[in-house]
Amino acid sequence: MARKVAVVAAGHSKFGKRYDATMRELCAEAYKPIYDAGVTQDKIDATVLSYAASQFTGQGAGSALMADYLGLQNKPHLRVESACTTGTASLRAAWGMVAAGLYDVMLVLGVEQMNRVSSAVATEYMSMAGDMRWEYPYGISFPAFYALMASRYMHKYDMPHEVLSRISVKSHHYGAQNPKAHLPREVTLEEANNAVPICRPLNLYDCSLITDGAAGVIIAAEKRVKEFTDQPMWIKGIGAGASAMMIQDRESLTSIPGAKRAAKAAYDMAGVGPKDLDMVQVHDCFSIAELIAYEDLGLAEPGKGRELIENKEVYHDGRIPVNCDGGLKSKGHPLGATGLSMTYEILKQMRGEAENQSRQIDDVKIGLAHNVGQSGQFVNVFIFERGW
């Protein structure tokens, strides 16, 4: 009934501490390769231009600003704001407008500029996505939410912290090979085991980065796809799920209920299951979040996620490669850009365009992106299929 929609182009800024660029300049850096690939402004009908937290720059309603700077000031635009899922929430909203026929070609772009303030202030700004009356005033921040989950998981399944360290080692192994990554260097298991504590049991290497950056994609209705590429990536499944606002109200602390609901919805819509996936990008805001994602997505049974990392099945040449771009841990996590950075990476892998063979996944036909907001209050899962 709805029109088929494909991702036909994608762009990505360098992630990092980008003191050299303003928010609008980061957007332009992500749009530049899209423009160079032939998707000039005149071919774009409308846009969704998003960032997660206006606290960082003070800017409200910034889609007008971004549209203006990109030369798209006369095209309809809006901003979606959904914390760390802002990128995929933007893609979900844009998909609807294209699939329903309101627009044929849309630019969906996400950005965050987080390093104009100290990391302590940035952590505080992020915690304002918690309940401003019942969580924030009591001082709980995101490392603390995920430390609660990690503590519970480690207790329930009698798992040592070293399993989490192995996830960080993998992230940095692939981030080191990604020229867009914020922290592109290898980390040893010893370093990851012995790093400074942030919120026990999580240490420095269990936590993702505070990053500036932007990523964007062009989506097009089927009838327009061939104008742009002979290597489109179809949007096959979209699942969104949610969980209770407060962590104590959830059904579980060792899974994210909204992620399981989102995964089921996406699998159902796409008509595929976990075994059909050739690669996965998960929301590893903390190492424990990646482990839990393995299980929420059905890649492993509850409590068995550790086997995937211990047996290196989630490496690029393993059974189910996960985050072979460095993930939020090493590539970085500019909130509004993250979900679209995942989408960018899946398109790149499908096209065989990873920078070198030691991170290129072989023959990707189906990829999944898993993007989580806050401490799991909202989750978007997208399933993409190679179209050539």
Added chain:
Amino acid sequence: MARKVAVVAAGHSKFGKRYDATMRELCAEAYKPIYDAGVTQDKIDATVLSYAASQFTGQGAGSALMADYLGLQNKPHLRVESACTTGTASLRAAWGMVAAGLYDVMLVLGVEQMNRVSSAVATEYMSMAGDMRWEYPYGISFPAFYALMASRYMHKYDMPHEVLSRISVKSHHYGAQNPKAHLPREVTLEEANNAVPICRPLNLYDCSLITDGAAGVIIAAEKRVKEFTDQPMWIKGIGAGASAMMIQDRESLTSIPGAKRAAKAAYDMAGVGPKDLDMVQVHDCFSIAELIAYEDLGLAEPGKGRELIENKEVYHDGRIPVNCDGGLKSKGHPLGATGLSMTYEILKQMRGEAENQSRQIDDVKIGLAHNVGQSGQFVNVFIFERGW
């Protein structure tokens, strides 16, 4: 191709200085009549829950908070943020997801809580939707943007300020009859002419209100409409338009270019023209904005908008009634709620449910909502058709 979508229920909180209610409680007040009309939580597939400015409460990513308080915490949600067009931008995004078949029934709700800070601080927060590098630091706020437009308009068409006062008199005439209005009292022409200046030529009665409130609607795909009502209001036309970020870059100061583009797109999609409209809700953030809207929507020729108000053609019993609920001026303007409050009012008028006959418009078949963001950077126009 896309599925037909209708508004099947609507709810509205009391607008005003709501020191008695938090943001989430305002949401519940708007959802309550919807719930009472039979649209219980189990019937809602997903939500768009929005507010414009996180500065007012500090709350980021608040859709999770609102969903949780409404008992919708396990349903997919997102927040759209598009300054004063947040309400209709939310409706545009939700329409896509329903029309494309992702969800059958969605709650779209907008709220703003603006009075926990002084009006000076609220004005500053709103001006953060201007360019935070090139406008805000130089002190320009929204009254100033619209004062520039008013000055230019009055000069170009040699129009006295009294015409603008007549618009305020009309707004207050109808607001006085609306029990949901923030400032429900009549204003005389003399009062409106002689009020304290805010930013010349605009005075106190040319400016809309800083209001707390919420409004929401349920939209449903055609196949589900009959479950909810035999008085649906179909979404016939959706037009979004945009203008350059900075006012000096616009084609015109006496019209809002993005509004003209939005109106054309909505008329084209609906297959109707200005002469087919039975009622209109316009974004009268300032009196001059209502006058310009008459012309941007094609209700009057450029420079001739004054005739509509001088001849009382925009009164409830006139040729083309406009804002017979009091508009942003007297009913109030809680940013994120405003576009959905317009939608609520059109449904109410179609159903013949206005509070009394001195504001009830006769036999409304087609209504239009015109919702403007910032100083015109983005505009949404919706055209609705009575479905019974």
